Amino acid sequence: MTDTNEAIVVDGLTKNYGRHRGVEDVTLTVAYGEILGFLGPNGSGKTTVLRTIMGLLQPTHGRVSVGGVPVTSDPRIWRASTGYLPGELELPPNMTVRRYLEFLTRLRRLSCDDEIDRLAQRLRLDLTARISGLSKGNRQKVGVVQALMHRPSIVVLDEPTSGLDPIAQEEFAQLLDERRQEGTAVVLSTHVLHEVEAVADRVVILDEGRVLAVDTVDRLRERIATEIRLSFENSVDAVRYQTCAGVTSVSVEGLDVIVRATVPHTEVLRQAVGDGVVKVVSHEPTLSDVFIALTRSNHDS
């Protein structure tokens, strides 16, 4: 827990709301130069964790530190290097976009005019527009700009692409990638799984207030069994596939053997080649499959 490359450390975080459980014993770290995807069904506690990281909620138990500084300490120290986009974004309606962003930069005791112009141009955001007249997508762009305009080294984003058009989403993904390469630590909470799959280095899956898994997307894929349909010209002894590594079930449909196995499927495929397989249809598990499998098994248990 003392690695200097750790931008965010959440250690045994429990947050209760009165008798209601928010999250329980959540432990995770985010390194500089890493994008951590944050996944979970509605009400799983994602926003609770993010708001606790940003010091808006007080932990019931556990420790949270950002940039090596406990979030309970003076926020002027650690928040200067953070950017945050809340999940339920509200903006003051009677200001122009530029005036609002300038208001925030004054409170940050910085001048970010150049970066504001650059981000607005990339996201196609009109800085002269009144916030009350903006569409949901354009408001979201204001949220993204305010989170990134001071070039923070730690960024916490809750549903950042909600309402963004595909072009803005694409631009946003590029922005995140650039910031990661510059060494920024990013926590990205979203329901858009392919977005996480595309940009995240690691993924946290949260359900019912607990961490189900923290790992890279590839390793998470390895955790769930997927279906491989092996077609043969002659019938084969399907029972032999049961003993292959990672196989969870085997069934037969005519001349086809259907194997469910976790990745990698090396041993199954070697066996199939030996049996003279003529066609292999395999479905590579997506992050969505992983997410559904893990949360479903959590609910079942």
Next chain:
Amino acid sequence: MILDAIVRRSLRDRWRSLVACQVGLLALVTVQMAVYPTVRDTSTDWEGAVESFPEALREILRLEDYTSPTGYLSTELLSFVVPFIFMTLGATWGARVTAEEEEGGTADITWTLPITRREYLASRWTTGIVVLVMTTLVFTSALWIGNLLLDMRISIDHFGNVGLMLFLTGLTSFALAGTVGTSTGRRSVGLGVAMVVLITGFVFYSLAPLVDFFASINPYNPLQWMLGARPLTSGVSIGYVALLMTLSAVGFASSDGAFRGRDIRV
């Protein structure tokens, strides 16, 4: 540290209602001042009418010296109406100190900036103080100009006393609503609790001349501290000033403690 960006934005967001309040106060002073020459010119009739009132009622309505300039202004403006305006103004601004951003949903961005909650709170309190000072200056200036125009010959230090007591009335109401609003994050709760307390205090204060029990607790009633002094005639009570300032300081300290130690609502 006071954050001037917060103060300026808070004032800019509410400038219309602030101007409307000042215009309303000016209109009230103008109307009351315009009536005074008639009262002065018919003072004998008024004195006879006032003497026919029960003593307690004369006390409640401050009618003892109704036809004199100070007596007239005390009765018509300072016995209830203007202090009530300052109470409402203070409580309205106090209730929204932190609850405005919280209920408006903008708190999650503002309060994750590199500023402390105490800085934010102090800046919003400063805004409230600026509003109250401005309103006090507008009101006392209007009184002073009326005094000159109608040749009332009230000395300027009396207007200073009036201003001080009204400012403290507003500030104490601000502190009360601010403490509740900041502790709960709800504007309606802050305003509601403050107005219930102030109106109850006013009822107790008003009935003190008639009911012994209310008279016995009156020295502990903040409404007595706010309204019991006669700033236009007998000056201010240093004791009441100290009590109101202490109450306001306690309010700020309580708000600060409550705000720093609690979760921010979504």
